Amino acid sequence: MEKDFNEGIEYQNSGSPQDAVMNRVNQTFDKMTEDVKNMVDENERKNNKE
Secondary structure, three states: OOOOOOOOOOOOOOOOHHHHHHHHHHHHHHHHHHHHHHHHHHHHHHHHHO
8 A cells, every 4th residue: 555645745935944834844743644544543443344
């Protein structure tokens, strides 16, 4: 399963380049955390059905 980690990430051009990079890193980390949580929840639902 291939996912586009750029999906749902907002781009902001305000602040310094370092701020932009950290904002991007934080948004990407938050998105990945959400994706992993959803995968774990889905796996738990499948295991509970069996």
